[in-house]
Amino acid sequence: MILKKRRTFLKLSALGLSSCLLTSTGLVASSTIDTLALAQQDLYGDFKDAPKFDELNARAYLSLILTHTRVSESAIRYIKNGARWLDEEAMLLYKKVYISLSFKERQKTLKSISKEEWGEEWIYEMLSFVYEALLGDTIYGINKNESGWKWLHHASGLPRPKKVLL
Template identity: 30%
Template sequence: MKRRVFIKFASASTLLFSSNIVIAKSINKDTLAVLDEVYEILFPKTNTMPSSKEFGALEFLVKNISHKSFDDYDKNLVLDGTKDFHSTFPNFLNLKNKEKKQIIEDIINSNDYAQSWLSKLIYYALEALLSDPLYGGNKKQLGWKSVNHKIGYPRPKLTYGQKI
């Protein structure tokens, strides 16, 4: 990985955190594709755990990021970080898995902004893996089954404090 690539990626963090300009957020097709692929690198299928696609990490994130209670800082970090990642690594989606893993590993080890972005993605993927399926993740309760979780009762009937 070239030094200039990391400098470019790091400079984006300065713009993200110092800008007072409000930008309308919409999740475009490229953003979704990058997020989906990054999630597959971070959460691949193993003998005991489902992949991010199987447990619905991206679906959970998309469903929850658009809710009014979703933290604006997290929303900006996820969306702007993905946009910055895609502009820094425009061929990411065309690379082989080994090359994708190497990029993720390299940015984790050398860039605080990228670490924060990936950390937030991991946080929401773990929520998707272990939350009630009502919230959009944990498809077919695969997350619970993979860790032998006993479901707690009563389970939620509605999301986000809606009245029954």
């Protein structure tokens, strides 16, 4: 019983607490979800006719993925480790965590990790979640106003989900 409570506590703590990294300018706090969401936004880009990144609500979708009961612990760990690895690469290149970089520096950091097998795979996973948010049902708090569906002229299948199952 104690072990189960401890695991629950650790899981909740990992989601709720910020990680702190020491940089040359002092202590910078950044949460894993902030790093992941910014990386997703940087990967998505800004296409002329596509829905804006904010309309996707990919951050909320990623939060759902990171807390979903059907997502394995190893998959969650891999996603979160990617944020840590991204920060490590940013520190190597610029002596700052990823969210403290300029857009240009973040793009160079992403390009740098894409040359590594783990980086290429992690970027693929992050883009998969972005596109799931773009194309998913609005019941999950994503694809606001069905903007992704409208952009692609997609008609949803019926019946649509009535509630989110966790």
